[in-house]
Amino acid sequence: NAGVTQTPKFQVLKTGQSMTLQCAQDMNHNSMYWYRQDPGMGLRLIYYSASEGTTDKGEVPNGYNVSRLNKREFSLRLESAAPSQTSVYFCASSDEGWFGDTQYFGPGTRLTVL
Amino acid sequence: AQSVTQLDSHVSVSEGTPVLLRCNYSSSYSPSLFWYVQHPNKGLQLLLKYTSAATLVKGINGFEAEFKKSETSFHLTKPSAHMSDAAEYFCVPLFGNEKLTFGTGTRLTIIP
Numbered sequence: 666n667a668g669v670t671q672t673p674k675f676q677v678l679k680t681g682q683s684m685t686l687q688c689a690q691d692m693n694h695n696s697m698y699w700y701r702q703d704p705g706m707g708l709r710l711i712y713y714s715a716s717e718g719t720t721d722k723g724e725v726p727n728g729y730n731v732s733r734l735n736k737r738e739f740s741l742r743l744e745s746a747a748p749s750q751t752s753v754y755f756c757a758s759s760d761e762g763w764f765g766d767t768q769y770f771g772p773g774t775r776l777t778v779l
Numbered sequence: 780a781q782s783v784t785q786l787d788s789h790v791s792v793s794e795g796t797p798v799l800l801r802c803n804y805s806s807s808y809s810p811s812l813f814w815y816v817q818h819p820n821k822g823l824q825l826l827l828k829y830t831s832a833a834t835l836v837k838g839i840n841g842f843e844a845e846f847k848k849s850e851t852s853f854h855l856t857k858p859s860a861h862m863s864d865a866a867e868y869f870c871v872p873l874f875g876n877e878k879l880t881f882g883t884g885t886r887l888t889i890i891p
Contacts, residue, residue, distance in 0.1 A: 669822065708823070708869070708879075708881040709881070710878050713878075716829050723878060728866075755822055757822075764879050765828075765873050767825045767828070768823075768825070769822075770822030771822050772821055773820075773822055
Protein backbone atom coordinates (compact mmCIF):
# COMPACT_ATOMS: atom_id res chain seq x y z
CA ASN A 666 0.00 0.00 0.00
CA ALA A 667 1.95 3.00 -1.31
CA GLY A 668 -0.60 5.65 -0.24
CA VAL A 669 -0.23 8.82 -2.33
CA THR A 670 2.59 8.89 -4.88
CA GLN A 671 3.81 11.87 -6.90
CA THR A 672 6.09 12.15 -9.90
CA PRO A 673 8.53 13.67 -10.49
CA LYS A 674 10.21 14.45 -7.15
CA PHE A 675 12.20 17.36 -8.59
CA GLN A 676 11.88 19.42 -11.76
CA VAL A 677 13.57 22.47 -13.22
CA LEU A 678 11.79 24.37 -16.00
CA LYS A 679 12.52 27.45 -18.02
CA THR A 680 9.95 30.22 -18.17
CA GLY A 681 7.29 29.38 -20.72
CA GLN A 682 7.80 25.62 -20.68
CA SER A 683 4.94 23.30 -19.82
CA MET A 684 4.79 20.22 -17.67
CA THR A 685 2.39 17.88 -15.90
CA LEU A 686 2.71 16.74 -12.31
CA GLN A 687 1.31 13.30 -11.71
CA CYS A 688 -0.44 12.03 -8.61
CA ALA A 689 -1.92 8.63 -7.83
CA GLN A 690 -3.50 7.09 -4.73
CA ASP A 691 -4.22 3.46 -3.98
CA MET A 692 -6.58 3.95 -1.02
CA ASN A 693 -9.77 4.06 -3.12
CA HIS A 694 -10.39 7.62 -1.97
CA ASN A 695 -13.06 9.72 -3.60
CA SER A 696 -11.47 13.16 -3.22
CA MET A 697 -8.11 14.49 -4.34
CA TYR A 698 -6.35 17.83 -3.94
CA TRP A 699 -3.42 19.85 -5.21
CA TYR A 700 -1.63 22.30 -2.91
CA ARG A 701 1.42 24.49 -3.19
CA GLN A 702 3.74 25.34 -0.32
CA ASP A 703 5.88 28.46 -0.33
CA PRO A 704 8.43 29.56 2.29
CA GLY A 705 6.84 31.20 5.33
CA MET A 706 3.34 30.32 4.20
CA GLY A 707 0.97 27.52 4.86
CA LEU A 708 -0.30 25.28 2.12
CA ARG A 709 -2.63 26.87 -0.38
CA LEU A 710 -5.20 24.92 -2.33
CA ILE A 711 -4.85 25.08 -6.12
CA TYR A 712 -7.57 22.72 -7.31
CA TYR A 713 -9.52 19.83 -5.92
CA SER A 714 -11.71 17.01 -7.12
CA ALA A 715 -14.46 16.02 -4.71
CA SER A 716 -15.26 12.92 -6.72
CA GLU A 717 -14.34 11.26 -9.99
CA GLY A 718 -15.48 13.43 -12.87
CA THR A 719 -15.55 16.73 -10.97
CA THR A 720 -12.94 19.42 -10.42
CA ASP A 721 -13.14 22.80 -8.71
CA LYS A 722 -10.90 25.80 -8.22
CA GLY A 723 -9.20 26.42 -4.94
CA GLU A 724 -7.53 29.52 -3.58
CA VAL A 725 -4.81 29.96 -6.22
CA PRO A 726 -5.89 28.31 -9.53
CA ASN A 727 -4.47 30.83 -12.01
CA GLY A 728 -1.84 29.35 -14.31
CA TYR A 729 -2.84 25.75 -13.62
CA ASN A 730 -5.17 23.12 -15.02
CA VAL A 731 -6.12 19.74 -13.65
CA SER A 732 -7.46 16.44 -14.87
CA ARG A 733 -9.09 13.74 -12.78
CA LEU A 734 -8.13 10.90 -15.09
CA ASN A 735 -9.90 8.24 -13.06
CA LYS A 736 -10.56 7.55 -9.39
CA ARG A 737 -6.87 6.92 -8.70
CA GLU A 738 -5.15 9.69 -10.63
CA PHE A 739 -5.24 13.48 -10.50
CA SER A 740 -2.77 15.48 -12.57
CA LEU A 741 -1.75 19.14 -12.42
CA ARG A 742 -0.59 20.93 -15.55
CA LEU A 743 1.38 24.12 -15.94
CA GLU A 744 0.81 25.33 -19.49
CA SER A 745 3.37 28.15 -19.48
CA ALA A 746 5.52 28.10 -16.38
CA ALA A 747 6.45 31.34 -14.62
CA PRO A 748 9.05 32.00 -11.88
CA SER A 749 6.16 32.72 -9.48
CA GLN A 750 5.22 29.06 -9.79
CA THR A 751 8.47 27.96 -8.15
CA SER A 752 7.19 26.01 -5.18
CA VAL A 753 6.73 22.62 -3.60
CA TYR A 754 3.56 20.94 -4.83
CA PHE A 755 1.66 18.43 -2.75
CA CYS A 756 -1.09 16.11 -3.80
CA ALA A 757 -3.49 14.75 -1.19
CA SER A 758 -6.50 12.48 -1.06
CA SER A 759 -9.37 11.83 1.34
CA ASP A 760 -12.11 9.26 1.56
CA GLU A 761 -15.05 11.63 1.78
CA GLY A 762 -15.81 14.68 -0.29
CA TRP A 763 -15.53 17.29 2.43
CA PHE A 764 -12.54 19.14 3.79
CA GLY A 765 -13.00 17.90 7.36
CA ASP A 766 -12.05 14.38 6.40
CA THR A 767 -8.46 13.34 7.04
CA GLN A 768 -6.26 14.15 4.09
CA TYR A 769 -3.32 11.92 3.15
CA PHE A 770 -0.43 13.66 1.48
CA GLY A 771 2.16 12.62 -1.04
CA PRO A 772 5.87 13.41 -0.59
CA GLY A 773 5.77 16.46 -2.85
CA THR A 774 7.31 17.72 -6.08
CA ARG A 775 9.90 20.47 -5.80
CA LEU A 776 9.59 22.70 -8.89
CA THR A 777 11.96 25.47 -9.87
CA VAL A 778 11.13 27.79 -12.75
CA LEU A 779 14.07 29.81 -14.07
CA ALA B 780 -12.60 37.67 8.77
CA GLN B 781 -11.76 34.09 9.58
CA SER B 782 -8.08 33.37 10.11
CA VAL B 783 -5.50 31.32 11.99
CA THR B 784 -2.35 32.46 13.75
CA GLN B 785 0.51 30.27 14.85
CA LEU B 786 2.20 32.45 17.39
CA ASP B 787 5.72 31.04 17.08
CA SER B 788 7.49 30.40 13.82
CA HIS B 789 10.23 28.44 15.59
CA VAL B 790 10.32 26.60 18.92
CA SER B 791 13.35 24.88 20.41
CA VAL B 792 13.15 22.49 23.36
CA SER B 793 15.51 20.04 24.96
CA GLU B 794 14.86 16.35 24.58
CA GLY B 795 12.69 15.10 27.45
CA THR B 796 11.14 18.52 28.20
CA PRO B 797 7.54 19.57 27.43
CA VAL B 798 6.46 20.91 24.05
CA LEU B 799 3.94 23.73 23.58
CA LEU B 800 2.99 24.94 20.10
CA ARG B 801 0.45 27.74 20.11
CA CYS B 802 -2.45 28.30 17.74
CA ASN B 803 -5.23 30.87 17.81
CA TYR B 804 -8.08 31.29 15.38
CA SER B 805 -10.42 34.12 14.60
CA SER B 806 -14.03 33.31 13.83
CA SER B 807 -17.53 34.14 15.02
CA TYR B 808 -18.23 30.43 15.49
CA SER B 809 -16.26 27.36 16.51
CA PRO B 810 -14.49 25.65 13.64
CA SER B 811 -13.22 22.12 13.32
CA LEU B 812 -9.50 22.17 14.05
CA PHE B 813 -6.61 20.00 12.95
CA TRP B 814 -2.91 19.72 13.61
CA TYR B 815 -0.77 18.33 10.79
CA VAL B 816 2.94 17.49 11.03
CA GLN B 817 5.49 17.62 8.23
CA HIS B 818 8.81 15.86 8.71
CA PRO B 819 11.73 17.02 6.55
CA ASN B 820 11.18 16.30 2.86
CA LYS B 821 7.94 14.47 3.57
CA GLY B 822 4.26 15.14 3.00
CA LEU B 823 1.94 16.24 5.79
CA GLN B 824 0.42 13.77 8.23
CA LEU B 825 -2.59 14.28 10.49
CA LEU B 826 -1.65 14.45 14.18
CA LEU B 827 -5.10 15.01 15.65
CA LYS B 828 -8.43 16.72 15.04
CA TYR B 829 -11.20 18.42 16.98
CA THR B 830 -14.73 18.23 15.59
CA SER B 831 -16.93 19.54 18.46
CA ALA B 832 -16.78 16.44 20.64
CA ALA B 833 -14.38 16.27 23.62
CA THR B 834 -12.36 19.46 24.00
CA LEU B 835 -9.19 17.57 24.91
CA VAL B 836 -8.05 15.64 21.88
CA LYS B 837 -5.36 12.99 21.90
CA GLY B 838 -3.33 12.31 18.79
CA ILE B 839 -0.53 10.15 17.58
CA ASN B 840 2.98 10.03 19.09
CA GLY B 841 1.85 11.33 22.49
CA PHE B 842 0.60 14.70 21.31
CA GLU B 843 -2.62 16.26 22.51
CA ALA B 844 -4.44 19.56 22.06
CA GLU B 845 -7.13 21.34 24.01
CA PHE B 846 -9.86 23.41 22.39
CA LYS B 847 -10.61 26.53 24.45
CA LYS B 848 -13.51 28.45 23.02
CA SER B 849 -13.16 31.39 25.39
CA GLU B 850 -9.56 31.88 24.28
CA THR B 851 -10.15 30.85 20.64
CA SER B 852 -7.11 28.61 20.99
CA PHE B 853 -6.07 25.08 20.09
CA HIS B 854 -2.55 24.68 21.45
CA LEU B 855 -0.60 21.49 20.84
CA THR B 856 1.32 19.89 23.71
CA LYS B 857 3.46 16.88 24.49
CA PRO B 858 4.83 16.08 27.96
CA SER B 859 8.26 14.92 26.86
CA ALA B 860 9.94 15.77 23.56
CA HIS B 861 11.72 13.13 21.52
CA MET B 862 14.29 13.69 18.80
CA SER B 863 11.87 12.25 16.25
CA ASP B 864 9.43 15.11 17.00
CA ALA B 865 11.62 17.56 15.09
CA ALA B 866 9.38 18.73 12.26
CA GLU B 867 7.10 21.52 11.08
CA TYR B 868 3.64 21.67 12.63
CA PHE B 869 0.59 23.25 11.04
CA CYS B 870 -2.59 24.33 12.78
CA VAL B 871 -5.48 24.04 10.35
CA PRO B 872 -9.02 25.25 11.06
CA LEU B 873 -11.98 24.35 8.91
CA PHE B 874 -14.49 27.18 8.90
CA GLY B 875 -17.91 25.80 7.96
CA ASN B 876 -17.92 24.33 4.48
CA GLU B 877 -14.94 26.32 3.31
CA LYS B 878 -11.53 24.96 2.39
CA LEU B 879 -8.90 24.19 5.01
CA THR B 880 -6.95 27.25 6.17
CA PHE B 881 -3.35 26.33 6.87
CA GLY B 882 -1.36 28.31 9.41
CA THR B 883 2.14 29.46 8.53
CA GLY B 884 3.66 26.63 10.54
CA THR B 885 5.89 26.24 13.61
CA ARG B 886 9.27 24.61 13.18
CA LEU B 887 10.09 22.47 16.22
CA THR B 888 13.74 21.82 16.96
CA ILE B 889 14.79 19.29 19.60
CA ILE B 890 18.07 19.89 21.37
CA PRO B 891 19.87 16.67 22.39
